[in-house]
Amino acid sequence: MKKRLFLYTTLIIFAGLLSFFAVSVFVTNTNNINLAKDTVTETARILSNLYHGDTDMAAFVKTGGDTRITVIALDGTVLADTWPLDMATLENHLNRPEIQAAAAGSPAAYVRRSDSLGVDFIYYALKADSGGSFVYIRAAIPVAKIDAYLLGSLPLLVLVILAVGVLCFFLTRGMVNRITRPFESIEQKLRSLSRGDYSPGPIAGSFWEIEEIIRDIDEVAQVLQSSFRDLRDEKNKLDYILENIGDGLVVLNEYRDIALINSAALATFGAAPSITGKNLNYLTFDKALAGAVDDCVTNDKDVLSELKLNGRIFFTAVRRLPDTKLTMVVLSDVTDSRENAKRREEFFANASHELKTPLTAIKGFGELAAIHNRDEKMDKYLGGITRETDRMLTLIGDMLKLSELENTQSIHPVSVSLAKVVAEAREALSTAIGEKSVTFEAAGDALVRAEPAHIYELVKNLIENAVRYNEPGGTVSVAIQSDRDGTYLFVSDDGIGISPEEQTRIFERYYRVEKSRSQRSGGTGLGLSIVKHICALYGWDLSLRSRLGVGTEVIVTFP
């Protein structure tokens, strides 16, 4: 910048000086020629006044000093000339423009080349009285004489211009230094800003306007430095967290290239940090994960899936990072928790199974005792034993069903008529329906593909709830409908209803809105959990609409 600024300024000054020189020469030359014109005009005028018929021409033409004088007869013959010319050989001068102008009565000065002498002259001619006749008196100054004046003044002009040039050179250098010096130091300061060791301070020795700008830059740089520091701290914190969380984290850009990967993810895939920047394929060929990433990017939604790698199970969550083109994959190792849950379920299933046998025996003995009992007081206690063992057996039955559903690895569906299943469930629940004196309505039919035991369990649980949580004399209606999207099963009642807060919780295990009522009517708190598990197993949609005191409707959609 410094060199360029200096060069440009010097060039401008040089061009200015050259222009000044050219204009000076031109103006001086024009002035000189004008002066010379005045001189020849004046000389011609004086001499034409002095001329008369007896004038000695040879002496007369010498009176002009440096000015050449020519006397020309009216017919154009040259009579005498200051310069020693051969008059006999001289051509006629009538056609000379200055002579013609004088003849026409409007004399004027002319700059032209002399045909007789071959040099440039400034000519001026006048008509002079020669005692009865006229002659032309012509005065002329050679242009070379004027040029000589000009050349004489040139050295001084060149000297002045050179002096001004040298002065400008030093002034420009000083000025360029004053302008560029602060920029050089601000450049160093900004470089130190990028290294993070920016030290603010005034930069003096320049123009005050530049110093002002630099002060502003200084302020902005300080703010930037502190922001950089904060950002660096935040980044360090983030890096520390990312490196120390147990979960693997991979961030992909729009081309599925790895933008960021933490050490947990590197360890999971057995990759080196140099994998950053490479495509996801370099990390894993797992189709499910690649599909989850595609699904997440294409449909802009979170996608959850599982990844089995080296004998371990990872729960993967694929998410878009808001307002960016980045996608984040979080891998959580769930192998241990899965195994624990499996062990728990196995224990649970075994324990329930083991409890079932003695409970059945207790129930049998209680019933036997009731048959042989003769003591009326004992009837009440024996009835209690039978009721409670029944409840326990129902509970254990539900627990076993749930455990079985959780451990189901594969299903073998067949076509099942929903209306038939509804009829079977109604049959099984006829006692409860009768006891509660509810009206039961069923309409429609459709075939769905499921294992018969599963669909029966689902329908029975929903109808059982509709009866159980109904008011005496209420109505339970089951409707089966189909459209091009699928088949719908509606189980509705006009019973007690469920408050909005409870609606989200009733699908949890053992959750009951009104414990005592549910317990009294034989509820275990597991019915809807079983329904939910069956729906999840087949990919059916389960939804609920309910209003407290008005009724409840459960809808199962079979796509």
Ligand code: ADP
């Ligand atoms: P339970 O065996 O106690 O009926 P569920 O899992 O089937 O357990 O239902 C959970 C709870 O949801 C019930 O205790 C009951 O409070 C509520 N509930 C379920 N179905 C209905 C319904 N149709 N009307 C009102 N409340 C219901």
